[in-house]
Amino acid sequence: QVQLVESGGGQVQPGEFLRLSCVAAGSIFSIFSRAAMGWYRQVPGAQRELVATITPEDICNYSDSVKGRFTISRDNAKRAVYLQMNSLKPEDTAVYYCNGYFSPYNIWGQGTQVTVLL
Numbered sequence: 001q002v003q004l005v006e007s008g009g010g011q012v013q014p015g016e017f018l019r020l021s022c023v024a025a026g027s028i029f030s031i032f033s034r035a036a037m038g039w040y041r042q043v044p045g046a047q048r049e050l051v052a053t054i055t056p057e058d059i060c061n062y063s064d065s066v067k068g069r070f071t072i073s074r075d076n077a078k079r080a081v082y083l084q085m086n087s088l089k090p091e092d093t094a095v096y097y098c099n100g101y102f103s104p105y106n107i108w109g110q111g112t113q114v115t116v117l118l
Contacts, residue, residue, distance in 0.1 A: 004098045009112030016116075017086045022098030022109055033076040035102035039083045041094035041114075048097065052083060057085040065091070088116045 002034045008020040024032045038053035059073050061066035071084040080100060086099065093116050098109035 004100060004107055004109035004110040005111040006096070006098050008089075009096060009114045011115040011117065012088055013117050014089055016088055017070065017084070018084040018088065018114060020085065020096055020098075020112060022081045022083075024076070024100065027109040028030050031105075032079045032100070033104055035100045037074055037081040038101070039072060039074075039081075040097045040099055041092075042097065042111075043094045051096070058113075088114075090116045092116050 003025045004021065004022050005025050006022045008018060010018060012018055034056050036053060036055050039051040040048050041051050042048040050063055051066055052060065052070055054060050054072045054074050058074070062070060062072070062073045069085065072081065073084070074081045083096070085092065094112060094114060095111040097111045097112050100107045
């Protein structure tokens with residue numbers, strides 16, 4: 001199994017941007033490159049929701065709430081997945097989690113806090 005280590009969260013004003021990074025530490029290259037990767041977010045008292053996913057073939061999907069503002073990408077050589085978040089809104093405030101899925105593994109990162117000021 002892979003360990004997903006996240007970074008890049010922080011506190012910003014509305015309209016600003018953040019870039020989240022997720023690195024598969026201790027994983028083998030062959031597994032990461034074949035895994036579907038994604039970013040999810042969760043606020044206290046609410047269900048964790050999908051933000052964006054990217055397939056091994058670099059096919060990307062986004063939730064309607066972030067479409068046009070967020071971009072997911074991956075770098076298999078670095079065993080990394082990124083989330084570029086532009087035009088941030090207060091509604092984007094959440095803990096953001098990196099996810100990797102490759103049957104039978106479903107791995108979550110530790111989460112990184114993103115706070116967009118009101």
